[in-house]
Amino acid sequence: MINKTSALFLSLFTISCSHNLPDFTSRLSTRLPTESKTESIGEYSLGCLQGAQTFTGKEKGLILSQVKRGRYWGHPDLINLLTRAGEEFNKHNKKIIVGDLSQSRGGPTITGHNSHQTGLDVDVWFKILSSKDEVSFRAIEMEDMNSFEELGVDQIKLIQFFAKDPSVERIFINPGFKKKLCQASGALKLSAEDQHKLRAWWGHDDHIHVRLKCPSDSSQCVSQNLIPAGDGCGDDLNWWFTDEAKSGAGDISWEELKAIYLEKIKKLPEQCSFYSDTF
Numbered sequence: 378m379i380n381k382t383s384a385l386f387l388s389l390f391t392i393s394c395s396h397n398l399p400d401f402t403s404r405l406s407t408r409l410p411t412e413s414k415t416e417s418i419g420e421y422s423l424g425c426l427q428g429a430q431t432f433t434g435k436e437k438g439l440i441l442s443q444v445k446r447g448r449y450w451g452h453p454d455l456i457n458l459l460t461r462a463g464e465e466f467n468k469h470n471k472k473i474i475v476g477d478l479s480q481s482r483g484g485p486t487i488t489g490h491n492s493h494q495t496g497l498d499v500d501v502w503f504k505i506l507s508s509k510d511e512v513s514f515r516a517i518e519m520e521d522m523n524s525f526e527e528l529g530v531d532q533i534k535l536i537q538f539f540a541k542d543p544s545v546e547r548i549f550i551n552p553g554f555k556k557k558l559c560q561a562s563g564a565l566k567l568s569a570e571d572q573h574k575l576r577a578w579w580g581h582d583d584h585i586h587v588r589l590k591c592p593s594d595s596s597q598c599v600s601q602n603l604i605p606a607g608d609g610c611g612d613d614l615n616w617w618f619t620d621e622a623k624s625g626a627g628d629i630s631w632e633e634l635k636a637i638y639l640e641k642i643k644k645l646p647e648q649c650s651f652y653s654d655t656f
């Protein structure tokens with residue numbers, strides 16, 4: 378796990394941004410994956426994805442959101458996990474809304490995320506639809522999801538589904554929700570094992586971020602340090618409510634964002650040269 382000082386810095390990139398993207402980044406949203414063997418390469422926050430896969434469109438219980446961003450590509454293990462999550466919710470006449478995975482070749486994104494670079498990260502919205510719910514195209518495409526006030530049984534099931542999957546490395550959630558779940562009882566109470574995988578991070582007030590372990594077919598994938606032992610409800614969680622933690626949630630200008638993005642591309646592992654191929 379990165380330390381909290383660098384985390385403060387990194388968190389500056391995790392804002393969403395509605396500016397028009399420069400030409401090359403809009404090309405990124407439409408280009409295709411490489412056809413080579415699937416492999417997640419490098420770090421979650423500095424890497425790329427070779428041979429990415431996506432959904433067939435026939436999956437049940439899943440709605441993709443913000444498709445115009447072109448971030449619906451992932452390692453097959455991630456597509457498989459989400460497909461199974463959709464099947465599970467579909468059995469109960471519910472649908473889950475999937476946000477960003479990775480770009481077709483992974484790599485840095487200019488807006489929205491620091492990680493999601495190796496096809497192993499996905500955002501899943503807290504908002505869960507029943508099969509009768511009508512959801513407008515605008516709400517799904519324009520990031521118009523309302524932030525969430527209270528987690529209910531559906532959201533607990535969502536967290537449990539992912540936390541129990543052996544391929545999942547960790548799940549990020551807003552510190553406020555983490556605290557509530559640490560104190561929850563009855564149907565909202567998570568097991569210690571589920572709490573262990575569920576970790577606080579900035580943002581994430583309308584979604585969870587699910588991260589897979591490095592897959593066995595990806596020898597160049599760099600694992601993150603292990604999650605500290607325990608349920609993450611003690612001192613570690615208290616830090617998130619300090620002034621130091623809160624100061625990490627700042628804003629950043631568009632120009633700075635662009636400069637950071639271009640810098641990250643330069644630092645990508647050598648094996649990720651295909652990421653810059655069509656710039």
Ligand SMILES: [Zn+2]
Pocket residue numbers: 490493498499500585586587
């Ligand atoms: Zn995310």
